[in-house]
Structures are given as structure tokens and as C-alpha cells.
Amino acid sequence: MAIILGLESSCDETAAAIVRSDRTILSHALAGQEDHHRAFGGVVPEIAARAHAELMTPLVETALADAGLTLNDVDAIAATAGPGLIGGVMVGLVTAKALAMASGKPLIAVNHLEGHALSPRLIDADLEFPYLLLLVSGGHCQLLRVNGVGDYKRLATTIDDAVGEAFDKTAKILGLGFPGGPAVERAAAIGNANNVPLPRPLKGADEPHFSFAGLKSAVLRAHETGQYRVEDIAASFQLAVIDCLHDRISYTLDRIDAPAALVVAGGVAANVPIREMLEKLAAQRSMRFVAPPLWLCTDNGVMIAWAGAERFGLGLTDGLDFVARPRWPLDPHAAPARGAGVKA
Numbered sequence: 001m002a003i004i005l006g007l008e009s010s011c012d013e014t015a016a017a018i019v020r021s022d023r024t025i026l027s028h029a030l031a032g033q034e035d036h037h038r039a040f041g042g043v044v045p046e047i048a049a050r051a052h053a054e055l056m057t058p059l060v061e062t063a064l065a066d067a068g069l070t071l072n073d074v075d076a077i078a079a080t081a082g083p084g085l086i087g088g089v090m091v092g093l094v095t096a097k098a099l100a101m102a103s104g105k106p107l108i109a110v111n112h113l114e115g116h117a118l119s120p121r122l123i124d125a126d127l128e129f130p131y132l133l134l135l136v137s138g139g140h141c142q143l144l145r146v147n148g149v150g151d152y153k154r155l156a157t158t159i160d161d162a163v164g165e166a167f168d169k170t171a172k173i174l175g176l177g178f179p180g181g182p183a184v185e186r187a188a189a190i191g192n193a194n195n196v197p198l199p200r201p202l203k204g205a206d207e208p209h210f211s212f213a214g215l216k217s218a219v220l221r222a223h224e225t226g227q228y229r230v231e232d233i234a235a236s237f238q239l240a241v242i243d244c245l246h247d248r249i250s251y252t253l254d255r256i257d258a259p260a261a262l263v264v265a266g267g268v269a270a271n272v273p274i275r276e277m278l279e280k281l282a283a284q285r286s287m288r289f290v291a292p293p294l295w296l297c298t299d300n301g302v303m304i305a306w307a308g309a310e311r312f313g314l315g316l317t318d319g320l321d322f323v324a325r326p327r328w329p330l331d332p333h334a335a336p337a338r339g340a341g342v343k344a
């Protein structure tokens, strides 16, 4: 049974966790940086990198102490090596390299998106490959067929903004604060979702992709009229997102040989109404629905340690010369969704 230490530092959470390959979480240390970034209304890369540098070593010490282990008891050290804010990624990766070098244990360079993508298998031992994954985070909105560790086929992606980005920008426009996703969800819970007419970008389009930029602009215009309550705009926005996700996923499901399970992962997977819609959609399609618990949806070290455990089990380790990657698509062969300016 392998014991893996996992480090995460690609955005604004610094985290270290220890997971065993039998799916036991031995420890889970995490420090958010909301207070560092709140005044700016978003994550400031340079501030994030400095905070990761201060927090990472103490968090590794905490993770080891909480698990009652020393570095010698660990079989491998995994760290997010991209994609993400490069300064932060480098802090975690360099720390992992130093620990690997000092202990003589192998390094595992984890794709942060693979951390999200495999996290449902940590909590559900019956979730087998292949599965259909909706990966929704601050930087991504993709529908992927997960064929195995390191083997992804991208079926759809956003042609402009990521879903989490749309939530964050909506929160900013509405003055709901930072981080935006949970704030919009809370406001939406007490709003009327039918009060504010908002568009459903790409709904009904004869292509599989997602789009959210037009929705965000419509939120801005609706807010500027001064006619609507903030809670009603939030609720109408969230419903529009849910409609779009439902329509776009259905489009793909109508055209593929659907795997047995529909899985959601990434920070936006913490949104309860989105989870409820996906659960219903899966039931209608006779698919199993798997979603990580809310704490495992947003960035954390456990998912990186678990992805490390999956890779370690297959003999996949990396050299200490592994270079951090600001961009690192899960499916490098996927064609651009549309023209230039599209995020991978």
C-alpha cells in the first residue's frame, strides 16, 4: 500500500495532504488566501505566489504531523505542476522536488485538472473508467471522456469564459464579494430566478461547446438598469447557467455511446443546484451520478495526493527536471473549439 504526500498551489489555496492508495485520507492541511486577495476582488498572482511560499512548508509539516508520519514513511511526493498561476505552481513543485531530493523518494508531477478529474474515484471505489466528466472550475468548463489515468478525450469546452469565471464576474458586478461562486449561490437561494430575462448562450446550437461571456455581459446590463434586486439577478444567472449546462451536456449525450457514469468535478461542482440538475439528468439517462463531497470540489491537496497515488500505482513518476507548465490541457489532441483566443 503506497502513501503519497500531495502539494497544491496553482491558484489561491495552499494545501498539503497525505493519502494512502487504499483510499484512506491520513491528513489534509489547507490554507485559503481569501484575505490576501479580497481587497482586489480577485486573485493577484504575485501576492498568491508569495503567500504560497510562506505557507507551504508549515502546511507540509502539519500534514506529516497530523498523519503521525515522517518524510521517510512516504512513498512518493506529488505536486501540482500546472496548469495554473505559474509563480504559485513553481512554489509547490520546487518544494516537492526539494523533499524528493532530500528523502530519495520519487516525484510525481500532477496535472491539476487530473487531480480534479480523478478525485471522484477517491470517494467512490466503484467508479470505473470510462466515465463522462463535467470539469467546471475557475479556469475551465469541459466535458471529457475519462478513459483512464492520463487518457482523456475532450468532447466539449467553453469558447470564451469558464463557468467559475462567470460566477466570479457576476459576483463582482453585483457587489457580492469574493470568492464569487459561493456568494452568488447564497444570494440566488433567496432570489426569484424568473424575474430577470437573461440569454442562454449557444443553447440549441449544432455544436457541443459552451459559452458564458454573453451571460456575464447581460448580467452587467440588467444590473445597470437598476430595476432588479441583486438576489433576483443572481438567481436568474444561476438558472441560465444550469439551463446552458443541461442543454450542452444533453447535446453530447445524444451523440455518444454514453459511459455508465456522469461525474462532476472542479470548484463549481460545489454548487448544489448545479449538482441537483446533473443528478436528474444522469437519472433520466440511466447513468450513475458521482460528485465529490463539497470540500473535495474546490482546490485541495487530497486530490493531488490521490492523483499521485493513481499514477504511482501505474509506475508513473517524474524526473526532478520536470518543468512547471502554465498551460497543460488534459487532451492535447483536442482541436481548438473555435478560432483564436480560445482557452485550452
Ligand code: KG4
Pocket (backbone or CB within 6 Å): 011, 136, 137, 138, 139, 140, 163, 164, 165, 167, 168, 179, 180, 181, 182, 185, 266, 267, 268, 269, 270, 271, 272, 297, 298, 299
Ligand atoms: O477548482 P477551483 O477551486 O479552482 C480552479 O482550479 O479554478 O475552482 C474555483 C472556482 C471559482 O471560480 C469559484 O467561484 C467557483 O469555483 N466556485 C463556485 C462555488 N464554489 C466555488 N461556483 C459556483 N457555486 C459554488 N458554490
Ligand code: ZN
Pocket (backbone or CB within 6 Å): 112, 116, 137, 138, 266, 267, 298, 299
Ligand atoms: Zn482547481
